[in-house]
Amino acid sequence: MSDIVSTKSPKILAIAEAQAIVQQYVRPLPPEPMPLSSAALGHVLAADVVSDLDMPPYHKSMMDGYAVRCADLPTGKGTLQVLEEITAGQVPSRAVEAGQASRIMTGAPLPPGADAVVIVERTRLSENNLVVIEDRPPKPGQNILPQGAEMKCGDIVLRAGAVLRPQEFGVLATIGRTTVLVHPSPRVAVLSTGDELVEPSERPQGGQIRNSNAALLTALVSQAGGTPRYLGIARDDPACLRPLICDGLKAHVLLLSGGVSAGKLDLVPGVLREAGVVAHFHKVEMKPGKPMFFGTYPRPGGGEPTLVFGLPGNPVSVLVCFELFVRPALRRLRGYADPGPHFVSAVLSEDFAYRTDRPTYHPAFLEWTTAGWRVRAVPWIGSADLRALTQANALVVFPPGDHGHRAGQVFEVLKLE
Numbered sequence: 001m002s003d004i005v006s007t008k009s010p011k012i013l014a015i016a017e018a019q020a021i022v023q024q025y026v027r028p029l030p031p032e033p034m035p036l037s038s039a040a041l042g043h044v045l046a047a048d049v050v051s052d053l054d055m056p057p058y059h060k061s062m063m064d065g066y067a068v069r070c071a072d073l074p075t076g077k078g079t080l081q082v083l084e085e086i087t088a089g090q091v092p093s094r095a096v097e098a099g100q101a102s103r104i105m106t107g108a109p110l111p112p113g114a115d116a117v118v119i120v121e122r123t124r125l126s127e128n129n130l131v132v133i134e135d136r137p138p139k140p141g142q143n144i145l146p147q148g149a150e151m152k153c154g155d156i157v158l159r160a161g162a163v164l165r166p167q168e169f170g171v172l173a174t175i176g177r178t179t180v181l182v183h184p185s186p187r188v189a190v191l192s193t194g195d196e197l198v199e200p201s202e203r204p205q206g207g208q209i210r211n212s213n214a215a216l217l218t219a220l221v222s223q224a225g226g227t228p229r230y231l232g233i234a235r236d237d238p239a240c241l242r243p244l245i246c247d248g249l250k251a252h253v254l255l256l257s258g259g260v261s262a263g264k265l266d267l268v269p270g271v272l273r274e275a276g277v278v279a280h281f282h283k284v285e286m287k288p289g290k291p292m293f294f295g296t297y298p299r300p301g302g303g304e305p306t307l308v309f310g311l312p313g314n315p316v317s318v319l320v321c322f323e324l325f326v327r328p329a330l331r332r333l334r335g336y337a338d339p340g341p342h343f344v345s346a347v348l349s350e351d352f353a354y355r356t357d358r359p360t361y362h363p364a365f366l367e368w369t370t371a372g373w374r375v376r377a378v379p380w381i382g383s384a385d386l387r388a389l390t391q392a393n394a395l396v397v398f399p400p401g402d403h404g405h406r407a408g409q410v411f412e413v414l415k416l417e
């Protein structure tokens with residue numbers, strides 16, 4: 001990929017082109033062992049997992065009843081001698097022979113000789129340890145789960161690439177795996193830039209605003225399965241930016257906000273380049289988020305490069321760029337085969353006139369109805385208006401032009417998590 005050297009006439013990429021460039025530089029992180037605690041939820045297996053046993057480990061009764069021989073009950077009716085009671089966790093001590101049965105509970109091993117279980121509701125215990133059965137003729141295997149029916153010892157039960165959900169946790173527990181090999185959480189450094197910024201705990205003075213992007217980005221990173229590390233606020237001064245950027249380059253991913261546009265103090269791309277970051281694009285044909293920067297930093301010790309995203313300062317730009325570029329990169333680092341983003345087609349539920357010069361990701365409310373997905377644009381005054389996103393659960397994509405969009409038209413929509 002040719003590097004973009006000049007910021008004077010940078011090529012403005014289409015979104016899909018820019019997404020493809022990012023993906024070209026992302027590889028799943030090298031696998032690490034991880035204990036099977038809730039922290040492993042959502043991680044992706046990096047190796048196949050093989051069962052160490054048959055499941056069930058024995059022919060298992062699936063009902064409470066009597067273990068019988070079908071040959072003894074050709075009509076379904078008969079009286080049998082009860083040998084013993086087998087509850088789950090016990091081992092049968094006697095084989096069932098002609099004219100005999102054993103009381104058996106759900107989960108208990110079938111005794112030798114028996115080939116069916118008659119449910120207790122079709123039986124009556126009488127004198128002298130006899131059981132009277134009145135049922136339809138039993139079929140061999142009835143109410144029995146054969147040994148190894150779910151899995152056999154040596155079977156690959158989970159494949160590399162499987163996402164660990166609660167059901168995978170259960171299967172791993174079944175086969176005694178308490179540690180798994182997974183792609184780890186990417187470490188993501190978050191750096192806010194801007195002379196105007198103060199921390200949320202402070203009261204802004206003249207010309208200042210609170211830093212909302214760090215809170216937004218660290219939350220997005222956590223939600224996307226990354227481990228955020230907030231580096232603080234860098235002043236718009238290369239001497240302040242440089243050491244913080246160098247610190248951030250040690251992470252798998254460095255996210256900066258602000259300082260990437262064409263203003264006098266938009267110093268981020270220059271300082272990144274000085275620090276050794278190779279620029280791959282700077283500007284994408286989208287709204288909000290057009291000035292976005294992406295580069296990679298070849299780690300001195302080798303290994304995969306650090307991914308560097310310079311996000312524009314406005315908070316909605318931050319979120320839109322995160323969803324379109326950063327979240328997919330994090331998914332790929334975490335080993336997900338399909339990085340997304342995933343769009344749904346939705347019907348506009350209300351007329352909406354909108355004029356824009358670029359493909360626009362407009363805050364929207366998406367809902368599932370009996371008629372399928374429906375979406376409406378929520379009121380929004382632009383990239384600084386983060387509050388509008390609190391009324392939104394999606395971004396609807398509007399094409400460039402001066403359009404009177406009509407209810408009933410179909411649009412692509414990106415659901416927000």
Ligand code: AMP
Nearest residue numbers: 192194211212213258259260312313314
């Ligand atoms: P910039 O990309 O640095 O030109 O910033 C664009 C706009 O985003 C400016 O109005 C900034 O004040 C605002 N902005 C930049 N960083 C932040 C931040 N961390 N939190 C909230 N707003 C910000």
Ligand code: MG
Nearest residue numbers: 194258259313
């Ligand atoms: Mg700035």
